[in-house]
Amino acid sequence: MQFVIVLLIAAAVFGVCYLVDKGFSRAFRGKAQHRSGMAVRANKRFGVFGVVLTVLGVMAFCIGIGDGPVLIVGGLIVFAMGVFLAVYYLSFGIFYDGESFLMSRFGKKDAVHRYEEIVGQKLYVVQGGSVVAELYLKDGSTVSLQSTMDGVYPFLDTAFAGWCLQTGRDPESCDFHDPSKSLWFPPVEES
Template sequence: MSTAIVIILVAAIVFGLCRLVDKAFARVFRSKAQHMSGLAVRANKRYGLFGVILSTLGILAICAGVKGDRVLFWGGIIVLLMGAGLAAYYLSFGAFYDQDTFLLSRFAKKSVAYRYDQIQGQKLYLIQGGNVVIELYLADGNTLSLQSTMEGVYPFLDAAFAGWCRQTGREPASCDFHDPSQSLWFPTVEDT
């Protein structure tokens, strides 16, 4: 009985610490207006979940391998690094947006704000499993790749199209390329 209570207490402390770290991370690194809007495109939560699971398995393998099993030890280090990489990707990538701009956050790069009229065009890629990758080409030469499995991708594309039309002075009805059912929001790169 006392072992179960200890496990529950340890789990509660770990989850509480994770919540505090998440709040502190958001307060320190996500303080711009686009962050505060609550509107975002984020990597699927499974990246974060698999990152935590792999990190935990890596730590367990390292602990078990310390007693003499070198393969388990080095394998644990590799699994831990893979898990940490997935978790870092999940925490660092995002496109946060409001009515006029979007903020692109990437791993190990400074966040950059763009106006919607800086979107030059798009290109579509169909990947295995039926998922679609929508690559937006920006005026400064950068691209933003959005997968159909990302959270919030379609509301972002709808808002981006509305903002793009507003900022470029176009009427949405006059944009014959616009067909969300075919994953087309902007002119294809060949058309620009």
């Protein structure tokens, strides 16, 4: 019987998360880049682990009410971690079209950038083999893209094509461009 209750709670949590995601998208994402359907998102594991940790935190808290304060405190910590992961997954995104891209981050106002604002990139190899491409913009800000994000390579291809078009460069003359080595833009010199 308890197993069925846990399954029902898990199904309800997943259903609520789905409805919140759809409602959030309609209420706060009305710009052209949002409607293009092209996006770079955090890996889905962030959202899944966030929901799972939230459910586990609630379960530990409920069990801890009868068994002791350790489960209550532990449940609250796990719940907070789960909520953080789910909020990060829902709030982070790079939405783009052929002309520009829009950065959405938790706690910061959405920023629209044209591809011509990209001045260069740096590459970092992270332990585990993933690659981080950090794009530098004219205003001094950076956009960090990890190879494990969903949709990162189509975005970089579109960004390079838009950058060439907007800056008047011929893609064939860009000797730095080598997607097989994760190079799309000129390297940024160390300062």
